[in-house]
Amino acid sequence: MQTYPFYSSGCLTVRFVGELDHAAAAGAMRAVTAAAEEFLPRRCVLDLSGLSFMDSSGVAVILRAKRMLSATGAELMVSSPPEQARRVLELAGLSELLIDTERKEVNSR
Amino acid sequence: MKAENYIKLEFPARAVNEGFARAAVAAFVSQLDPTLTELGDLKTAVSEAVTNAVVHAYPDSLGVIQLRARILPGGELELVIKDKGVGIGDVERARTPLYTTGGEERSGMGFTIMEGFTDKLRVRSAPGRGTTVTMRRRLTGRG
DSSP states (O other): OEEEEEEETTEEEEEEEEEESHHHHHHHHHHHHHHHHHHOOSEEEEEEEEEEEEOHHHHHHHHHHHHHHHTTTOEEEEEOOOHHHHHHHHHTTOGGGBOHHHHHHHHTO | OOOSEEEEEEEESOTHHHHHHHHHHHHHHGGGOOOHHHHHHHHHHHHHHHHHIIIIIOSSSOOEEEEEEEEETTTEEEEEEEEOSSOOSOHHHHTSTTOOSSGGGOOSOHHHHHHHHSSEEEEEEETTTEEEEEEEEEOOOOO
């Protein structure tokens, strides 16, 4: 899996591309941690649009990132999950972390 | 129940094989012409079961994971993921959402996801003898 951090005016976006499973989770967490330490963002968005697969290991990465960022007062949101990752997020009770445009789509189902 | 088709696989409990197990099941199940949602659900359920075995079953050695997929009459898929590892002392507790012994790297949602994405989930385990996870899901397919 690849990670692509992008920082602009207080918001850190980290785009995940590939399969976010147990084998990839530690690397993904390291990438988010390194980018957060470098940019000290007020807000972080994990862009899941490039994920071809995600399971509960991805849920753990999102929850860890959220805890890490909240320690510095930053918030974490999740955007654009493909359907498979969206179903995992919903089952894990993380729909509330989806940014607004995504949440509307979820609620309309 | 007589299977209409099946596969049996065996591989060492390495993380790199999680993706292999998902891909193998996806390729096998394609003959049932599943929807993308069904395919995603099955890959996720397999990934959770295999990851559990990789993470928990063999803390001190590199053990073996067996995976069996069977197509049953009526378009039902049965998945069996079996290890001969340390086993689970309290299966009921292990199945509780958010419960994990894996530390902060694990979400504790594995069994919850397996249960949510299949029709039936059975977990048989004995400490010191291993764990067998059996899941069934009826596929409606695209036809």
